[in-house]
Amino acid sequence: MTETQIEQLKKVLADSSLPDNSAELDDAILTSAHQAVQQRVKPDRHASRVFDLLPIAFLRTASLAIVFTVSVFLAMGQLVSVDHEAIELNKIATLSSPNATMNTVAAEQTTIASSQDRPLSRSNIALKPLPSGLSRDQILLNFELSDSEELLATLSFEFNQSSLDRNKAELAMVDINSLIQVGELDNARKRYGDFINRCIACGLPETLEDLVLAAHNLAIKNSDFETG
Amino acid sequence: MILARALKAKVKNKVLNRWALKLMTDEALMAAYALGNAQAFEQLYKRYKRGLFVFLRRQCSDASVCEELAHDTWMAIIRQSGSYKKSAQFKTWLFRIAHNRLVDHWRKYGSNASVLFAELQDSLSIEQAEIDSQMQLAELLSNLESLSAEQTEALLLKIEGFSHAEIAVITNAKQETVKSRLRYAAKHLRLSIEVSS
Numbered sequence A: 001m002t003e004t005q006i007e008q009l010k011k012v013l014a015d016s017s018l019p020d021n022s023a024e025l026d027d028a029i030l031t032s033a034h035q036a037v038q039q040r041v042k043p044d045r046h047a048s049r050v051f052d053l054l055p056i057a058f059l060r061t062a063s064l065a066i067v068f069t070v071s072v073f074l075a076m077g078q079l080v081s082v083d084h085e086a087i088e089l090n091k092i093a094t095l096s097s098p099n100a101t102m103n104t105v106a107a108e109q110t111t112i113a114s115s116q117d118r119p120l121s122r123s124n125i126a127l128k129p130l131p132s133g134l135s136r137d138q139i140l141l142n143f144e145l146s147d148s149e150e151l152l153a154t155l156s157f158e159f160n161q162s163s164l165d166r167n168k169a170e171l172a173m174v175d176i177n178s179l180i181q182v183g184e185l186d187n188a189r190k191r192y193g194d195f196i197n198r199c200i201a202c203g204l205p206e207t208l209e210d211l212v213l214a215a216h217n218l219a220i221k222n223s224d225f226e227t228g
Numbered sequence B: 001m002i003l004a005r006a007l008k009a010k011v012k013n014k015v016l017n018r019w020a021l022k023l024m025t026d027e028a029l030m031a032a033y034a035l036g037n038a039q040a041f042e043q044l045y046k047r048y049k050r051g052l053f054v055f056l057r058r059q060c061s062d063a064s065v066c067e068e069l070a071h072d073t074w075m076a077i078i079r080q081s082g083s084y085k086k087s088a089q090f091k092t093w094l095f096r097i098a099h100n101r102l103v104d105h106w107r108k109y110g111s112n113a114s115v116l117f118a119e120l121q122d123s124l125s126i127e128q129a130e131i132d133s134q135m136q137l138a139e140l141l142s143n144l145e146s147l148s149a150e151q152t153e154a155l156l157l158k159i160e161g162f163s164h165a166e167i168a169v170i171t172n173a174k175q176e177t178v179k180s181r182l183r184y185a186a187k188h189l190r191l192s193i194e195v196s197s
Helices: A003-016 A021-042 A042-053 A054-098 A104-111 A137-144 A146-154 A163-181 A186-197 A208-227 B002-023 B026-034 B038-059 B062-084 B090-109 B114-127 B135-141 B149-160 B162-170 B174-197
Strands: none
Touching: A003 B149, A021 B038, A021 B062, A021 B090, A042 A163, A137 A186, A137 A208, A137 B038, A146 B026, A146 B114, A146 B149, A186 A208, B002 B174, B026 B038, B026 B090, B038 B062, B038 B149, B062 B090, B149 B174, B162 B174
């Protein structure tokens, strides 16, 4: 069969008067097609309806809240990691320089031996101007020099102190205290002057009055700390 | 005011959607239907409902039986739309399903192409004057009756525009078998023409 013959047949059949299928068949098929789609996309439609019910403002707020929460958690995670790194670095520092450790429990127990392990700066001595209306003698008489051992433990010793120096300091403090108690204030000042001249590195105040006031302030601080 | 605008936009979208559907290929429409676009199926149905029905009608005598076959074919398309592969041509797939339904029908009630021949006779009685007399189409068509159901079907599919390969897919036959069926039809018709002339 040639292409020409097929074309002729096509032409004849194209003009065919054969009737179409019935409208009922069309309805039945199209209804079935729609029903099949509805059954297939039912879950999706339900989800979309729920989504439509939610106002846009709420969705926006909810999404912002989620973003904010996530960012806070991330920031916290960063902080934790930094803290962890700091702990690790502290461990490394401890291992490399054991003298740098600070035993706070031992410091509270206040022994001279333990205090020598932690060099303190000169600024630790709380120097205050002399109270107005009080003479230098009255200061020495009214504000008694506290226990020498405690005083020496609290005040600064900037350089390596030998046990000899400590003993000398203790003797000097005991002497000065006794001289004040018997009223020999000038001798007490002189003894203090001699002591600080021999121990320049001890970092003690220039005058005995300053030392007495500093010791007094320190005693008040300690009592406040103990009473809470 | 807002409602009017929304309505206008909706109408505009609908019009655009219809135009888009008209431009889409059969395969794209079928894929769209598989995704839940019922309008895509409507478009496909509009394209092929007559072609398919006429194809079936020309090969079975009873109109109601033909409608049943057409209904079964389209329902199979609807049911299997989820498993449709875009690589397969929709038209081939549709006609293959129709062919299977038709073969089932032939097995039960036997083949009958009387509608086709009656249709052709009617057409020729009206248009004979317009058709090239050298073709002797009247004789050719009048002898179509002597062809087998398979040969007639192959011929109708060829007229529908399918290639030999596509006819082979639709009729579940080898391409060579399709060619021989068409060749036989041509030879038989030629012989018929020679005898009648």
